[in-house]
Amino acid sequence: MIILALCVIIGVMIAYFIHEENIWQKVVQRNNEQQEVMKQLEDEKAELVLEIDNLNAKIQVLSDTVNQKVQTENELTALIEKQSTPSEFPLTGSASMQEVTEGDPMLVFTASEGTTVVAAASGNVIAINDDEAYGHNVWIDHGNGYVTIYRNKGNVNVKIGDDVVKGTTLFLIDSDNTVLGYQMMKDGEYINPMEMLEING
Numbered sequence: 001m002i003i004l005a006l007c008v009i010i011g012v013m014i015a016y017f018i019h020e021e022n023i024w025q026k027v028v029q030r031n032n033e034q035q036e037v038m039k040q041l042e043d044e045k046a047e048l049v050l051e052i053d054n055l056n057a058k059i060q061v062l063s064d065t066v067n068q069k070v071q072t073e074n075e076l077t078a079l080i081e082k083q084s085t086p087s088e089f090p091l092t093g094s095a096s097m098q099e100v101t102e103g104d105p106m107l108v109f110t111a112s113e114g115t116t117v118v119a120a121a122s123g124n125v126i127a128i129n130d131d132e133a134y135g136h137n138v139w140i141d142h143g144n145g146y147v148t149i150y151r152n153k154g155n156v157n158v159k160i161g162d163d164v165v166k167g168t169t170l171f172l173i174d175s176d177n178t179v180l181g182y183q184m185m186k187d188g189e190y191i192n193p194m195e196m197l198e199i200n201g
Helices: 002-083
Strands: 095-100 106-111 116-118 123-131 135-141 146-152 169-172 179-186 189-191
Touching (some): 123 146
Antiparallel strands (some): 116 169, 146 179
């Protein structure tokens, strides 16, 4: 009877150890599976981080490109604005100058022969008229509210509709037309050209 009991106890213990062994095998297998899943997740995470870094680098390149384009456009806009702002001297050489303040303000220049009357800024020739006092007048619209008017007895070197740039010759000064009347308008009102004129030298 004792032997039988011992056999039963031994059998139960063997069964228990076998069962424990199976449980440990399952635990080890589950740990291995979890480690494999964790490794896959880490690999995927590393790939995503790399992809994010690449996307961030592309975004930075695009941002730099956009910023550079904006800066270039701003510089171009500023250049166009400067080219269209009538601040340049309307003659290629030196001249004596007198301000006329009665009536519409005007600068009257007396230039030497061989000097040229030039556009003070880029714009479009909108009118050429006979001028009772000066012979002819040329009106240039600069597209920004400014209009400049050049009054001289010489032959006009442009025609209505011409696009001109700063420095375009409007009249050639010879002994018969040394006087230039120069006027400026802003938004339809005459202003004193001296407010805009940059005189160098």
